[in-house]
Amino acid sequence: MLKHVHFNKILLPLFLVFPQIMVTLIFFMWPAGQALYQSFLIEDAFGLSSEFVWFENFQLLFDDQIYLQTFWRTAVFSTLVAGLAMSIALVLAGFAERVIKGRGAYRTLLIWPYAVAPVLAGALWVFMFNPTLGIFPFLLEKIDIDWNHYLNGGQAMGLVVAAAAWKQIAYNFLFYLAAMQSIPKSVIEASAIDGAGPMRRFWTITFPLVSPTTFFLLVINIVYAFFDTFGIIHAVTQGGPANATTILVYKVYNDGFVGLDLGGSAAQSVVLMFIVIIMTVVQFRYVEKKVEY
Amino acid sequence: MANIKLNNLTKSYGQTEVLHQINGEIEHGEFIVIVGPSGCGKSTLLRMVAGLETVTAGQVSIGDKIINDLEPADRDIAMVFQNYALYPHMTVEQNMAYGLKIRKLPKTEIRRRVNEAADILEIGDYLKRKPRQLSGGQRQRVAMGRAIVRDPQVFLFDEPLSNLDAKLRVQMRLEIRKLQRRLGVTSIYVTHDQVEAMTLGDRLMVLNDGVVEQFGTPIEVYEKPASVFVAGFIGSPSMNFISAIAKNGTLELGNGVILASNIIASGPIILGIRPEHLVPKRGGMLKMDVDLPEQLGASTLIHGCISGLDTPFTASLNGIQTAVSGDLLEFDVPTHQIHIFSAETGNRIS
Amino acid sequence: MVEHRPMLTLITHIVLISGVIMIALPIWITFVAASHDEVRMTQAPIPMMPGSHFWQNFKRTLFGSGLSGNEITPVWWMLLNSLVMALSIATGKIAISLLSAFAIVYFKFPFRMGFFWMIFLTLMLPVEVRILPTFEVVANLGLLNSYWGLSIPLIASATATFMFRQVFLTISDEMLESARIDGAGPMRFFWDILLPLSRTNIAALFVILFIYGWNQYLWPLLITTDSDMTTIVVSIKQMLEAAEQSPQWNIIMMTAMLAMVPPILVVIAMQKLFVQGLTETDK
Numbered sequence: 001m002l003k004h005v006h007f008n009k010i011l012l013p014l015f016l017v018f019p020q021i022m023v024t025l026i027f028f029m030w031p032a033g034q035a036l037y038q039s040f041l042i043e044d045a046f047g048l049s050s051e052f053v054w055f056e057n058f059q060l061l062f063d064d065q066i067y068l069q070t071f072w073r074t075a076v077f078s079t080l081v082a083g084l085a086m087s088i089a090l091v092l093a094g095f096a097e098r099v100i101k102g103r104g105a106y107r108t109l110l111i112w113p114y115a116v117a118p119v120l121a122g123a124l125w126v127f128m129f130n131p132t133l134g135i136f137p138f139l140l141e142k143i144d145i146d147w148n149h150y151l152n153g154g155q156a157m158g159l160v161v162a163a164a165a166w167k168q169i170a171y172n173f174l175f176y177l178a179a180m181q182s183i184p185k186s187v188i189e190a191s192a193i194d195g196a197g198p199m200r201r202f203w204t205i206t207f208p209l210v211s212p213t214t215f216f217l218l219v220i221n222i223v224y225a226f227f228d229t230f231g232i233i234h235a236v237t238q239g240g241p242a243n244a245t246t247i248l249v250y251k252v253y254n255d256g257f258v259g260l261d262l263g264g265s266a267a268q269s270v271v272l273m274f275i276v277i278i279m280t281v282v283q284f285r286y287v288e289k290k291v292e293y
Numbered sequence: 294m295a296n297i298k299l300n301n302l303t304k305s306y307g308q309t310e311v312l313h314q315i316n317g318e319i320e321h322g323e324f325i326v327i328v329g330p331s332g333c334g335k336s337t338l339l340r341m342v343a344g345l346e347t348v349t350a351g352q353v354s355i356g357d358k359i360i361n362d363l364e365p366a367d368r369d370i371a372m373v374f375q376n377y378a379l380y381p382h383m384t385v386e387q388n389m390a391y392g393l394k395i396r397k398l399p400k401t402e403i404r405r406r407v408n409e410a411a412d413i414l415e416i417g418d419y420l421k422r423k424p425r426q427l428s429g430g431q432r433q434r435v436a437m438g439r440a441i442v443r444d445p446q447v448f449l450f451d452e453p454l455s456n457l458d459a460k461l462r463v464q465m466r467l468e469i470r471k472l473q474r475r476l477g478v479t480s481i482y483v484t485h486d487q488v489e490a491m492t493l494g495d496r497l498m499v500l501n502d503g504v505v506e507q508f509g510t511p512i513e514v515y516e517k518p519a520s521v522f523v524a525g526f527i528g529s530p531s532m533n534f535i536s537a538i539a540k541n542g543t544l545e546l547g548n549g550v551i552l553a554s555n556i557i558a559s560g561p562i563i564l565g566i567r568p569e570h571l572v573p574k575r576g577g578m579l580k581m582d583v584d585l586p587e588q589l590g591a592s593t594l595i596h597g598c599i600s601g602l603d604t605p606f607t608a609s610l611n612g613i614q615t616a617v618s619g620d621l622l623e624f625d626v627p628t629h630q631i632h633i634f635s636a637e638t639g640n641r642i643s
Numbered sequence: 644m645v646e647h648r649p650m651l652t653l654i655t656h657i658v659l660i661s662g663v664i665m666i667a668l669p670i671w672i673t674f675v676a677a678s679h680d681e682v683r684m685t686q687a688p689i690p691m692m693p694g695s696h697f698w699q700n701f702k703r704t705l706f707g708s709g710l711s712g713n714e715i716t717p718v719w720w721m722l723l724n725s726l727v728m729a730l731s732i733a734t735g736k737i738a739i740s741l742l743s744a745f746a747i748v749y750f751k752f753p754f755r756m757g758f759f760w761m762i763f764l765t766l767m768l769p770v771e772v773r774i775l776p777t778f779e780v781v782a783n784l785g786l787l788n789s790y791w792g793l794s795i796p797l798i799a800s801a802t803a804t805f806m807f808r809q810v811f812l813t814i815s816d817e818m819l820e821s822a823r824i825d826g827a828g829p830m831r832f833f834w835d836i837l838l839p840l841s842r843t844n845i846a847a848l849f850v851i852l853f854i855y856g857w858n859q860y861l862w863p864l865l866i867t868t869d870s871d872m873t874t875i876v877v878s879i880k881q882m883l884e885a886a887e888q889s890p891q892w893n894i895i896m897m898t899a900m901l902a903m904v905p906p907i908l909v910v911i912a913m914q915k916l917f918v919q920g921l922t923e924t925d926k
Contacts, residue, residue, distance in 0.1 A: 006748075006749050006750060006751055006819075007749055007750050007751075007829045008750075008751060009750060009752070009829065010750075010752045010753065012746075012750065012829060012830075013746035013747075013749075013750035013752045013755075014746075014752060016742040016743060016745060016746035016750075017742070017743045017746045017747070017758050019738075019739040019742065019743075019799075020739045020740065020742070020743040020762060020799050020804065021743075021758055021761065021762075023739070023795060023796070023798055023799035024761055024762060024764075024765055024799045025761075026780065027777055027780060027781075027795065027796040027799065028764070028765050028768050028773070028777075028799065029761070029764075030776075030780060031773040031775075031776030031777040031779070031780055032768055032772075032773050032776070033776075034776035034779065034780075035772075035773055035775065035776045038775075038776065088662070091658065092658070092659065092662045095654075095655045095658045095659050096659060098651075098652075098655050099655060099656070099659065106659050106662075106663065107914075107918075108911060108914060109663045109666065109667065110662060110663060110666055111910060111914070111918075112666060112667070112670065112907050112910065112911075113666060114854070114910060115854050115858075115903070115906035115907045115909065115910040116670075116858075116903050116906070116907070117857070117858030117859075117860060117876045117902070117903075117906075118858070118860065119858075119860045119876060119877075119879060119880060120858075120876065120879060120899055120902055120903055121669070123879050123880075123883055123895075123899055124669035124670070124672070124673055124899065125669060126883070127672070127673070127676065127689075127892065127895075127896065128668075128669060128672055130689075133684070133685070133686075133689050133892065134689065135672065135689055135691065166665075166666070166669070169666065170666070171921075174918055174921060174922065175921075175922060178918070178922045184376065184378065186374045186375075186376055186378035187378045187379075187380060187381070189343075189345050189365070189372075189374070189378065189644070190372065190374060190378040190379075190380075190439075191380070191391070192344075192345075192364070192365045192366060192644060193343060193344075193345075193365045193366065193370065193371065193372050193392075194366070194391050194392030194395060194439070194443070195366040195392050195395040195396055196366065196391075196395055197366065198646075198648065198651055200395065204391075205380060208382045209381065209382060211382075223769075227769050227771045227772075230771055230860065230861050231860035231861065231876075231880075234860070234861075234864075234880060235879070235880050235883060249771045249772075252771070252772075252774065252775075253771075253774065253861070256774065256775045257774075257775070257865065262775065265775055266775065266776070269772050269773060269774070269775065269776075272771070272772045273767065273768065273772050273773075276767045276768070276769065276772060277767045280766055280767045344644065344645040345644050345645075346644075346645075347645055361645075362645065362647065363645065364644075364645055364646055364647065365644065365645065
């Protein structure tokens with residue numbers, strides 16, 4: 001942790017960490033503390049007085065059917081996004097690994113979405129699926145499917161899942177490709193000599209050996225689905241129709257900024273904080289203990 | 294019959310040809326060692342037999358069947374890699390059973406083979422462990438176990454002992470030899486270590502720069518090296534080389550010394566004499582200025598150069614001998630121990 | 644390896660090319676949409692091949708006549724906002740993370756571990772989790788609608804610090820010892836030795852952070868109400884809303900292109916560095 005060889009000054013390091021600690025305290029710790037505090041308050045309608053109500057906000061929250069549905073919805077959403085983004089990336093990386101000439105070109109062409117902001121990804125997809133003008137509704141009409149995500153909740157969910165997964169495939173692809181390339185070539189050759197064909201080699205050797213990456217990406221993808229997808233939801237469906245695409249992070253924003261329910265929104269923030277803490281702890285635990293093959 | 298034929302094998306990477314028309318025939322059950330310095334192409338040659346590299350020209354056959362186009366899986370071979378290449382996520386038992394499961398052998402047969410191999414290699418205790426829990430030597434044996442259970446036509450070894458410490462290397466060397474003798478499987482073994490080559494091989498294929506310099510038994514290679522390269526590569530300490538001119542049945546060295554010889558050729562030649570073949574004798578023909586002795590206990594290596602010439606020279610004497618820098622030593626050179634090579638081609642003349 | 648599976652090779656390329664198409668399709672459609680006139684863009688279905696109005700739309704969008712009926716800021720101004728924000732965030736994060744990592748790894752001082760854990764905690768507090776209170780703090784500090792407000796709250800994050808910490812830990816002790824013998828003080832050491840050794844990491848991290856900063860959405864959305872502080876990424880949403888009434892998709896898509904192209908260019912130009920940094924940072 002600390003370098004064996006080090007300096008013994010005191011003032012200097014304090015100066016050095018000062019900027020980061022200051023920003024952390026002012027913009028992270030203090031607001032987090034505020035959120036915690038506010039989650040124990042209920043404000044009256046005019047914002048003039050507030051009452052300390054302990055866990056009442058949380059109780060209300062968990063009694064609220066809508067909130068519980070949002071919870072469930074978020075879980076479904078993130079599972080779909082993570083599952084889709086990871087499996088497509090795995091397949092693409094697996095095939096890309098086989099290509100020798102042109103692997104670099106494929107990689108370049110596949111990583112663009114990483115640079116695209118989630119909100120833009122949402123904008124692009126909503127454009128493609130615009131009920132009147134979009135190319136896909138046009139094609140779907142030909143096979144008798146009526147597309148209108150402004151009306152159909154399931155379609156809205158499908159659209160945001162697609163946009164979110166589309167963006168994340170690039171990231172997963174890069175990690176999977178790097179992991180596959182770090183498997184010693186001789187292990188693959190040994191399995192070929194043992195009689196394994198390309199498919200079997202992939203499933204019995206390559207896939208198990210990239211499992212640390214799979215786990216890592218799982219956590220990353222779920223965190224992404226929980227938080228970074230705000231822009232997509234906001235751009236595409238604004239949580240609708242009828243809350244069909246309201247996920248937890250969107251609800252925090254909606255209730256807090258639009259609905260001005262500060263206590264409830266704060267309580268939701270606190271719940272989200274707990275979820276992140278658990279996921280981060282799990283990730284760090286695993287990464288620190290990373291299995292060395 | 295698992296005899297192997299290499300017929301005009303050539304390998305190029307792009308425009309660069311790295312193996313030039315390799316020819317050789319390996320009998321069923323023979324243990325062949327391909328030996329040569331780094332970069333000579335020996336691993337490439339082995340990998341071509343394995344199917345891990347494609348053949349640019351020529352044919353490889355096992356049992357009289359040309360296998361150029363067969364995938365590694367279909368060649369009925371097994372290979373032991375330099376870094377063992379064990380499957381890290383599987384136990385020792387699973388590592389050994391992998392190939393057999395693919396070939397759909399019944400479970401009882403798989404278990405039998407695995408246990409048998411584990412007994413031979415004494416790794417029965419580790420069957421349930423994973424490779425990362427094993428030492429280098431143990432991993433090596435698992436790699437060999439994986440090869441044995443397959444009961445293949447041919448064993449291929451790619452410098453399997455290079456990653457082991459010296460003592461373990463000597464021990465494993467013997468074990469590999471005994472194992473091969475016991476199983477009688479045709480084997481090709483690649484190494485850069487000429488001691489390993491000499492002790493393991495029924496025959497040695499000495500490779501240099503993609504060309505076979507000599508293909509013969511260890512004794513042949515030692516006693517009648519086909520070229521300057523083989524002469525200098527095989528044998529430790531290495532052979533002394535002196536430039537000379539052959540004329541009228543004698544060999545004239547640069548410093549005026551004339552040695553008798555039954556040679557017919559004439560012209561510039563390279564004379565070779567092994568350090569261990571020098572016979573110390575008062576008044577001997579070959580005189581040497583001592584620079585430095587090396588005491589090995591069982592023998593003494595005296596380093597210096599030929600009197601009157603700049604040619605470095607080494608003599609190997611039995612037991613512990615004293616010699617000091619500046620001393621003059623005199624040797625006789627038995628005629629039948631003199632190797633003569635053409636100065637032009639490096640090939641053996643006598 | 645000797646392999647005779649032409650079928651598999653064919654499938655490999657088919658799958659990869661399909662992947663590329665799937666990835667590129669939305670971007671292609673956007674590009675196409677940006678190159679037509681608005682009349683064409685109101686007819687279903689939208690075109691799949693580019694039109695001839697690309698440069699026209701480009702100029703129109705960039706220099707501000709934009710969506711008619713809106714007196715919005717010209718797009719080039721928004722691009723500037725985005726640029727300032729992205730650069731401030733990237734350089735800010737790198738600068739303070741370097742200093743903190745240096746302090747934590749190379750100095751023994753009171754509360755050292757306390758600070759370390761505090762920084763670690765920030766990993767667990769993404770902005771979306773603390774938006775309201777952070778907004779309040781920024782408002783109270785009077786930093787709404789300013790470049791400072793846009794960047795500073797996003798600057799103190801742990802990933803960069805952790806990465807530099809990792810890099811520093813792998814630099815051998817002998818470096819410091821010989822620097823000391825040569826008479827270098829800590830800041831000298833930092834400037835002359837540590838920084839140059841971390842150059843590739845800094846560059847890779849810069850790419851990642853620049854993209855992160857450029858693509859920020861929720862935060863700028865909340866704290867910039869002045870239309871002349873809007874970043875281009877945020878403006879897309881506003882345009883989408885406007886699209887309900889008077890859809891001028893060609894302009895909207897051109898704006899989207901302008902918002903996407905800089906980060907994409909950065910990623911492609913620095914691809915090797917970026918991939919290396921990505922796979923090493925997040926571990």
